Amino acid sequence: MAHKITRKxxxxxxxxxxxVEAPLVAERFRAGNFVVLITVPHGERIPxxxxxxxxxxxxxxxxxxxxTSWELYKSLDQxxxxxxxxxxxxxxxxxxxxxxxxxxxxGHAENYAxxxxxxxxxxxxxxxxxxxxxxxxxxxEVLARPVCDEYHLTTEDGSxxxxxxxxxxxxxxxxxxxxxxxIFAGGSLPNLKxxxxxxxxxxxxxxxxxxxxxxxxxxxxxxxxxxxxxxxxLACIDGPMFDAHKIDWDAALRRPMMYVEQEKIAYERCKKLxxx
Amino acid sequence: MAIxxxxxxxxxxxxxxxxxxxxxxxxxxxxxxxxxxxxxIQCPDPPTCEAGCPVRIKIKDMNRLIAEGKFKExxxxxxxxxxxxxxxxxxCPQEDQCEGACILxxxxxxxxxxxxxxxxxxxxxxxxxxxxxxTEEREExxxxxxxxxxxxxxxxxxxKFGFKVTIFETLHKPGGVLVYGIPNxxxxxxxxxxxxxxxxxxxxxxxxxxxIGQNISFEELKRxxxxxxxxxxxxxxxxxxxxxEKLNGVYSANEFLIRANLxxxxxFPEWDTPISVGKRVGVIGAGNVAMDAARTALRLGAEEVxxxxxxxxxxxxxxxEEIEHAREEGIIFKxxxxxxxxxxxxxxxxxxxxxxxxxxxxxDSSGRPRPVPIKGSEFVMELDTVIEAxxxxxxxxxxxxxxxxxxxxxxxxxxDDNLMTSIEGVFGGGDAISGAATVIKALGEGRxxxxxxxxxxDSKKKK
Ligand SMILES: Cc1cc2nc3c(=O)[nH]c(=O)nc-3n(C[C@H](O)[C@H](O)[C@H](O)COP(=O)(O)OP(=O)(O)OC[C@H]3O[C@@H](n4cnc5c(N)ncnc54)[C@H](O)[C@@H]3O)c2cc1C
Ligand SMILES: Cc1cc2nc3c(=O)[nH]c(=O)nc-3n(C[C@H](O)[C@H](O)[C@H](O)COP(=O)(O)OP(=O)(O)OC[C@H]3O[C@@H](n4cnc5c(N)ncnc54)[C@H](O)[C@@H]3O)c2cc1C
Ligand code: SF4
Ligand code: SF4
Ligand code: FES
Numbered sequence: 001m002a003h004k005i006t007r008k009x010x011x012x013x014x015x016x017x018x019x020v021e022a023p024l025v026a027e028r029f030r031a032g033n034f035v036v037l038i039t040v041p042h043g044e045r046i047p048x049x050x051x052x053x054x055x056x057x058x059x060x061x062x063x064x065x066x067x068t069s070w071e072l073y074k075s076l077d078q079x080x081x082x083x084x085x086x087x088x089x090x091x092x093x094x095x096x097x098x099x100x101x102x103x104x105x106x107g108h109a110e111n112y113a114x115x116x117x118x119x120x121x122x123x124x125x126x127x128x129x130x131x132x133x134x135x136x137x138x139x140x141e142v143l144a145r146p147v148c149d150e151y152h153l154t155t156e157d158g159s160x161x162x163x164x165x166x167x168x169x170x171x172x173x174x175x176x177x178x179x180x181x182x183i184f185a186g187g188s189l190p191n192l193k194x195x196x197x198x199x200x201x202x203x204x205x206x207x208x209x210x211x212x213x214x215x216x217x218x219x220x221x222x223x224x225x226x227x228x229x230x231x232x233x234l235a236c237i238d239g240p241m242f243d244a245h246k247i248d249w250d251a252a253l254r255r256p257m258m259y260v261e262q263e264k265i266a267y268e269r270c271k272k273l274x275x276x
Numbered sequence: 277m278a279i280x281x282x283x284x285x286x287x288x289x290x291x292x293x294x295x296x297x298x299x300x301x302x303x304x305x306x307x308x309x310x311x312x313x314x315x316x317i318q319c320p321d322p323p324t325c326e327a328g329c330p331v332r333i334k335i336k337d338m339n340r341l342i343a344e345g346k347f348k349e350x351x352x353x354x355x356x357x358x359x360x361x362x363x364x365x366x367x368c369p370q371e372d373q374c375e376g377a378c379i380l381x382x383x384x385x386x387x388x389x390x391x392x393x394x395x396x397x398x399x400x401x402x403x404x405x406x407x408x409x410x411t412e413e414r415e416e417x418x419x420x421x422x423x424x425x426x427x428x429x430x431x432x433x434x435x436k437f438g439f440k441v442t443i444f445e446t447l448h449k450p451g452g453v454l455v456y457g458i459p460n461x462x463x464x465x466x467x468x469x470x471x472x473x474x475x476x477x478x479x480x481x482x483x484x485x486x487x488i489g490q491n492i493s494f495e496e497l498k499r500x501x502x503x504x505x506x507x508x509x510x511x512x513x514x515x516x517x518x519x520x521e522k523l524n525g526v527y528s529a530n531e532f533l534i535r536a537n538l539x540x541x542x543x544f545p546e547w548d549t550p551i552s553v554g555k556r557v558g559v560i561g562a563g564n565v566a567m568d569a570a571r572t573a574l575r576l577g578a579e580e581v582x583x584x585x586x587x588x589x590x591x592x593x594x595x596x597e598e599i600e601h602a603r604e605e606g607i608i609f610k611x612x613x614x615x616x617x618x619x620x621x622x623x624x625x626x627x628x629x630x631x632x633x634x635x636x637x638x639x640d641s642s643g644r645p646r647p648v649p650i651k652g653s654e655f656v657m658e659l660d661t662v663i664e665a666x667x668x669x670x671x672x673x674x675x676x677x678x679x680x681x682x683x684x685x686x687x688x689x690x691x692d693d694n695l696m697t698s699i700e701g702v703f704g705g706g707d708a709i710s711g712a713a714t715v716i717k718a719l720g721e722g723r724x725x726x727x728x729x730x731x732x733x734d735s736k737k738k739k
Pocket of ligand 3: 335389
């Protein structure tokens with residue numbers, strides 16, 4: 001049952017790339033889907049975005065964050081389970097001029113997948129990828145440049161590409177009257193909230209990934225509940241992408257903090273065992 | 277005639293068991309089982325106990341065989357009625373079923389039928405008793421969605437009929453609620469694993485990590501299989517929908533129990549999945565699920581655990597044994613109160629609940645007095661973890677992707693007398709067709725559906 005890791009490489013000082021055999025997922029993946037990983041037999045069920053799915057393999061970008069991701073980076077050459085594709089794919093159709101934006105690991109993976117699907121559907125796709133500095137920019141081969149029509153690489157300190165966060169550049173674009181029909185974005189939750197605040201004034205539909213802690217990822221536990229337009233929705237089956245203008249952001253920003261203490265314990269233990 | 281009292285069931289001492297997840301009852305040994313079975317007065321036919329069992333186990337004969345020390349025969353007899361006696365003996369609400377119907381309740385304590393049933397099953401497992409195999413192999417294929425008791429029971433019988441059977445399961449472990457919901461201290465997981473391994477040995481194929489409707493479409497299954505059984509359960513939690521539910525520290529019982537049981541959060545950090553349990557835990561509701569959540573919280577280190585119930589405990593739908601065990605373990609029952617809102621601290625964590633006192637009014641549709649709030653009786657109780665155990669509904673993921681399947685408003689799948697759904701060749705059983713019921717009901721329907729599926733396939737073949 002094990003899924004073999006066929007490629008692993010550093011993307012920057014924090015993130016790495018993993019390609020793994022998962023034929024069923026690869027065959028059925030659609031932009032907006034995610035997978036659930038169980039890396040080791042006693043592991044957690046960890047949701048992960050997919051960058052691309054080809055030849056029976058899927059590629060992911062993963063941040064070295066806690067126990068699971070560090071152990072995966074340092075010690076594993078296979079996964080116990082790769083489950084999916086889960087979640088609702090986006091509605092891939094012709095919208096017109098589409099922006100896809102990201103500023104963090106999970107967002108960057110989706111950026112590629114979303115651009116590719118939306119471009120194939122005949123949209124004019126403008127991709128933004130923001131990194132902190134030139135050193136932290138991912139290798140060219142995994143950026144969304146080849147799968148979009150207009151590419152904006154930005155660094156927050158201006159050391160490579162355009163200077164600033166995609167939020168700044170997008171704001172200028174909107175101010176200058178450039179027409180955008182819809183925006184898809186993923187990455188840092190606080191920034192996605194800000195994006196929603198910005199685009200609301202311009203009335204641009206804005207669909208963002210609301211990354212929440214998940215357990216079963218199939219609608220059975222309620223851990224991933226988000227409140228959209230006052231209604232309870234489950235990120236794992238109704239999402240993970242929702243309308244940024246309708247999300248209860250306070251709750252969504254708070255939930256991922258549930259296990260901060262325990263995560264530290266798990267990581268420290270794994271480090272002591274020499275696996276992280 | 278004086279009736280001897282029940283042979284007591286040895287149990288793990290309270291002080292010890294509240295610190296572990298091992299089985300609370302040790303169960304009967306051979307002598308104890310024989311002594312308990314000998315209490316059965318072998319009523320004239322038909323004995324009342326059997327009418328109380330949803331699958332009509334030949335309880336009287338089982339008791340006689342146990343009393344004579346013929347454990348293997350007793351086991352094979354029980355197995356004729358259903359596939360998982362080790363489970364039902366432990367989790368059936370016996371006081372409402374077989375034991376409640378035992379004639380001895382009129383003059384003393386009923387026969388401990390549940391523990392005797394569990395005993396024969398455990399004995400057979402320990403002694404490696406084998407059953408008869410498959411009679412003839414058949415070409416037709418049946419897909420079963422969901423590996424809970426309904427799906428497993430259906431699979432077992434269909435395989436015995438010779439069909440090729442494939443079970444599809446969303447989770448990474450088979451067993452449904454038996455594995456992800458009911459804690460180990462009530463139903464040890466190795467028992468469920470043993471039974472499932474038997475099915476695999478019989479040739480039932482189990483495909484894990486596949487959600488029908490999500491990873492494989494229902495249409496694909498319909499194309500590839502001669503019949504389908506829906507044993508998808510009622511696994512989606514209901515929430516109260518009150519203020520403060522978004523706070524951290526508020527769990528559904530499903531999430532809490534899935535973390536604890538399926539993901540083994542009680543073994544954290546050796547197992548990776550964390551769980552958060554404060555010092556004061558409030559569980560909303562008083563059914564089996566609530567008891568399981570409360571006792572799990574206690575074992576995870578909570579200092580005070582409250583069952584918060586809007587009626588009185590005598591109206592609780594939980595098994596008597598669970599309420600008794602919970603009481604012994606120090607769970608505190610707060611009756612006739614209902615949450616109005618949850619209260620949070622400055623960091624967005626729950627720190628209490630506002631409760632309103634209730635009084636009992638007229639009987640409602642469940643036959644129990646309806647709880648009515650007493651105006652102005654609100655008060656605040658401090659809590660740092662809340663677990664809502666309000667019942668479950670069918671998972672809408674599957675339903676929303678299965679066009680043509682008739683359900684009621686809540687998503688409960690509608691079936692005819694033969695357990696066939698509104699789609700030809702698609703049958704259903706267990707919680708998926710009843711909202712939320714019992715393990716034995718699911719097992720019984722799984723079996724009935726297997727019969728119906730066989731008939732359906734046979735009749736189609738004739739045409
Ligand atoms: C739809 C979705 C897509 C995601 N895509 C990516 C991705 O492409 N790349 C990536 O690096 N991360 C992604 N994540 C987040 C990823 O699941 C967590 O970072 C991962 O669980 C971290 O595990 P850990 O043990 O290394 O860290 P931990 O120390 O366990 O956790 C660190 C933080 O990760 C989050 N987290 C922990 N457990 C879970 C869980 N079971 N479900 C969701 N979040 C959790 C919490 O916010 C936590 O504080 C995604 C999450 C979701 C919901
Ligand atoms: C905590 C708890 C305690 C309980 N205690 C008792 C008790 O003491 N006594 C008693 O008699 N009853 C008890 N019950 C109720 C009993 O467990 C259920 O009635 C019974 O398990 C129903 O069986 P089922 O097979 O219909 O469904 P489940 O056991 O719910 O199994 C359904 C399975 O289907 C899978 N599934 C769902 N959708 C899909 C899909 N689309 N594709 C693939 N797989 C899918 C699910 O993952 C699950 O594994 C309890 C329930 C809970 C939650
Ligand atoms: S299956 Fe349940 S109701 Fe039937 S005899 Fe066994 S314990 Fe009693
Ligand atoms: S009703 Fe009670 S005493 Fe009579 S046969 Fe059944 S178990 Fe024995
Ligand atoms: S992760 Fe359990 S309902 Fe979404």
